[in-house]
Amino acid sequence: MGIVVVVLVVAAIGVYLYTRPPPTPKVGLIMATGGLGDKSFNDISYAGVQRAEEDLGIEFDYVQPEAIAEYEGYQRDYARSGNYILIVCIGFDQADALTKIADEYPNQNFAIVDMVVDKPNVASLTFRANEASFLVGVTAGMKTVTGKVGFVGGMDIPLIRDFFEGYEAGAIWANSTVTVEPPVFVGDWANPTSGKELALGLADAGVDAIYAAAGKSGLGALEAVHDRGLMGFGVDACQCYLYPDEMIASMTKRVDNAVYEMIEAAVNDEFEGGLKNGGLAEGWVGLCRLPDEEVFWETKFEFTHKLLEDEVRDKVLDAKNEIIAGEIDVPSGYDNE
Numbered sequence: 001m002g003i004v005v006v007v008l009v010v011a012a013i014g015v016y017l018y019t020r021p022p023p024t025p026k027v028g029l030i031m032a033t034g035g036l037g038d039k040s041f042n043d044i045s046y047a048g049v050q051r052a053e054e055d056l057g058i059e060f061d062y063v064q065p066e067a068i069a070e071y072e073g074y075q076r077d078y079a080r081s082g083n084y085i086l087i088v089c090i091g092f093d094q095a096d097a098l099t100k101i102a103d104e105y106p107n108q109n110f111a112i113v114d115m116v117v118d119k120p121n122v123a124s125l126t127f128r129a130n131e132a133s134f135l136v137g138v139t140a141g142m143k144t145v146t147g148k149v150g151f152v153g154g155m156d157i158p159l160i161r162d163f164f165e166g167y168e169a170g171a172i173w174a175n176s177t178v179t180v181e182p183p184v185f186v187g188d189w190a191n192p193t194s195g196k197e198l199a200l201g202l203a204d205a206g207v208d209a210i211y212a213a214a215g216k217s218g219l220g221a222l223e224a225v226h227d228r229g230l231m232g233f234g235v236d237a238c239q240c241y242l243y244p245d246e247m248i249a250s251m252t253k254r255v256d257n258a259v260y261e262m263i264e265a266a267v268n269d270e271f272e273g274g275l276k277n278g279g280l281a282e283g284w285v286g287l288c289r290l291p292d293e294e295v296f297w298e299t300k301f302e303f304t305h306k307l308l309e310d311e312v313r314d315k316v317l318d319a320k321n322e323i324i325a326g327e328i329d330v331p332s333g334y335d336n337e
Contacts, residue, residue, distance in 0.1 A: 025056075025057075026060060026061065027059075027086050030088065031046075035066075039239055040234075040239065043237055046062070049260075052259075052260050056264060058267065071097040075094070087109070087111075092159055109271050110273075111125055122273050123262050123273050124274070124276065126276070127279070128277065130166030135286075136167050139287075140211065141175035144175070145208055149209040151212075152195055154189045161333025173319065173328070185214075208231060209248075211235070212233070214235075219242075225243065225247070231247075232246050232247045234250030238293075238297035240297070244306060248306065249308070287316065
């Protein structure tokens with residue numbers, strides 16, 4: 001009798017183990033400094049993980065470091081837990097920490113945005129921001145009245161120079177008489193006061209269109225655009241809803257798409273480390289005024305864009321198609337490295 005009972009219990013346990021649902025896959029998200037609310041890089045990254053939660057049924061945890069020195073600790077804590085099918089690290093300045101942690105936890109999958117970490121368990125997500133910035137430049141070059149356009153960057157590094165180089169080239173391609181002022185840099189991702197001061201300086205120099213690629217510091221530059229009644233151009237996510245009267249377009253760095261694709265691969269047990277580079281052709285960068293994006297952003301932020309003239313829109317589409325076809329070679333901020 002005892003043997004029968006044991007057999008039945010073992011059989012019941014086997015049935016339970018066979019039929020119970022697998023654990024919900026979890027993703028860890030480590031933000032860049034600046035955190036949520038930057039209306040740019042971190043926010044659009046978070047949106048990609050949220051989409052994976054809705055579409056793929058994952059769960060996720062996230063942290064918002066306040067200093068670069070905190071990255072290593074958060075990465076190690078997440079990796080040590082063994083709870084995550086993928087740990088996503090937002091921002092180039094997580095690379096040094098991740099280079100170390102990826103070696104410590106070789107069986108943990110990681111993804112890093114905007115930097116290359118050459119480890120087999122790390123997917124390095126890079127974006128041809130110069131291509132999308134070219135489209136911003138086309139728009140600014142065609143719409144400027146003073147003939148002068150400007151750029152406010154976060155830090156003077158190749159990553160941000162990449163935005164400027166594309167912007168400058170696009171403006172000149174669309175308008176050979178335009179003057180693109182030398183770029184100015186805040187030196188910080190989270191200093192909107194300095195961003196505003198720099199933008200006001202450009203306005204005083206006669207600039208009537210400003211492209212800001214500076215994280216939270218860029219919000220200050222866009223505030224200056226609003227105060228002076230200039231034309232503004234946002235970055236990463238559509239920022240046009242901030243000041244619909246002054247904002248013309250935003251370069252979209254679709255980190256949400258890239259992050260979502262990496263999570264999907266991890267969920268399907270198809271994740272592979274290595275360099276993943278995307279531009280206009282892959283849908284990893286774009287412009288919020290493109291036909292396939294405009295309604296998406298207006299719905300997301302519940303606003304309506306300012307009217308964009310047909311000739312400007314057509315010129316932007318021509319530029320996009322020629323870049324994808326290889327007919328326009330867009331310069332890069334990495335060319336001189």
